[in-house]
């Protein structure tokens with residue numbers, strides 16, 4: 311049984327260029343065809359306030375603590391205004407990145423204190439029943455940093471994170487691996503270094519195995 315009482319909360323993670331966006335759209339269509347209401351959203355972002363914070367954090371230079379606080383401020387607003395109401399209605403929430411990204415990028419990428427991030431996570435994701443709101447399932451698109459860089463070359467104008475060197479993304483990947491190891495039941499690692507159709511089949515299989523898509 312998913313942790314959320316009625317809805318389904320799915321997050322998508324991986325370094326920039328790993329292929330998340332490509333497969334989120336496919337999944338949204340699959341859930342829609344199965345008769346489920348889908349909320350497609352992203353972090354940082356997903357509400358008017360959080361989208362403003364996104365634009366600041368992706369473009370304006372700042373230190374890792376400010377970056378982490380803005381990520382969690384955006385997340386708090388997003389949870390309260392979009393994610394929790396959607397789950398209460400029984401919708402499927404497909405979220406492009408969530409807190410694992412903060413541990414991977416601000417924690418492992420920037421080297422910011424993981425214990426402080428853990429405290430922020432507990433404050434921001436505290437649920438009314440005393441538990442911690444986490445995705446029911448996290449799909450981690452794992453791709454070597456060199457391959458992601460090749461895929462992104464020329465594809466779009468890089469933001470503050472996408473402009474980072476390859477070593478940064480190698481650390482971010484280690485961060486995702488650590489989170490996945492700590493919570494194996496929540497994570498599914500997708501080998502994203504394969505043709506789109508193979509990746510799509512593995513993504514679909516993760517849902518079918520759980521009985522979430524026929």
Ligand SMILES: Nc1ncnc2c1ncn2[C@@H]1O[C@H](COP(=O)(O)OP(=O)(O)O)[C@@H](O)[C@H]1O
Pocket residue numbers: 324325326327328329330331332333461462465502504505506507509
């Ligand atoms: N399996 C794949 N093989 C080759 N290229 C891919 C694959 N999946 C996605 N791409 C391409 O790689 C780029 C990054 O994919 P995208 O879905 O935008 O990644 P993300 O959302 O994780 O940053 C896009 O140009 C996309 O078309």
Ligand SMILES: Cc1cn([C@H]2C[C@H](O)[C@@H](COP(=O)(O)OP(=O)(O)O)O2)c(=O)[nH]c1=O
Pocket residue numbers: 326327352353354368381406407408409411412413415416471472
């Ligand atoms: C959610 C989140 C994202 N990020 C970064 C990762 C990405 O480089 C960037 C935006 O994510 P994303 O929406 O994946 O960017 P795009 O749509 O351009 O692929 O924000 C963090 O550093 N920490 C976080 O907590």
